[in-house]
Amino acid sequence: MDHYKVLGLTRSASKEEIKQAFRKLAMEFHPDKHAHSSHQLKENATLKFKQVSEAYETLIDDRKRADYNIRSNSYRNSANNYGGNSDYYNRNYKNEYRNSYGYGYSRPAAAGGSASIFTKFEMVLRFMTTRAFLLNAALAGVLLGATYVVDAGGEALWKMQNSGKSFEEAMESVEKAKAFDDKR
DSSP states (O other): HHHHHHHHTTTTOOOHHHHHHHHHHHHOOOOGGGSSSOHHHHHHHHHHHHHHHHHHHHHHSSHHHHHHHHHHHHHHHHHHHTTTTTHHHHHHHHHHHHHHTTTTSSSSHHSSSSSOOHHHHHHHHHHHTTTHHHHHHHHHHHHHHHHHHHHHHHHHHHHSSSSTHHHHHHHHHHHHHHHHHHHO
16 A cells, blocks of 8 residues: 555655545545445445545654655565565555564565675664664663773772782782691
């Protein structure tokens, strides 16, 4: 399903144009408006309303829209790579792809086929910008920083208490003392 076609817009449509198109189509296909219509007409209107709503939710949010534009381009390219009809590919595999692999990954890469370097880079970039990854990276940074501070503090404390000797020299003299005690 092409969200732009559902709303009757071009890819360069502004947010205001998206809102206007959605309002017009939502009023036309709203289920309440078709409450007294035939069963088939009511089902078609409800389906169309859901499609319009999904298209609006995707295109009005800048991040979702950019993600959709990237995915829709990769779908077209992958459908052409398979030598098939792009519309046939989208109708038959798009929902399976969403349910099986989630958003944001191209089908060829997820299905074990070849994918462009850009697609692989995009997948890594999206993973690295997820909230969970960033929180884990921040925690790892804090732990590494704390380890460094504790280590540096230990060295400074050692030097204050044992001027003139390094830790290695002190350990060497302890070993000599143990060896001397064992000989007695």
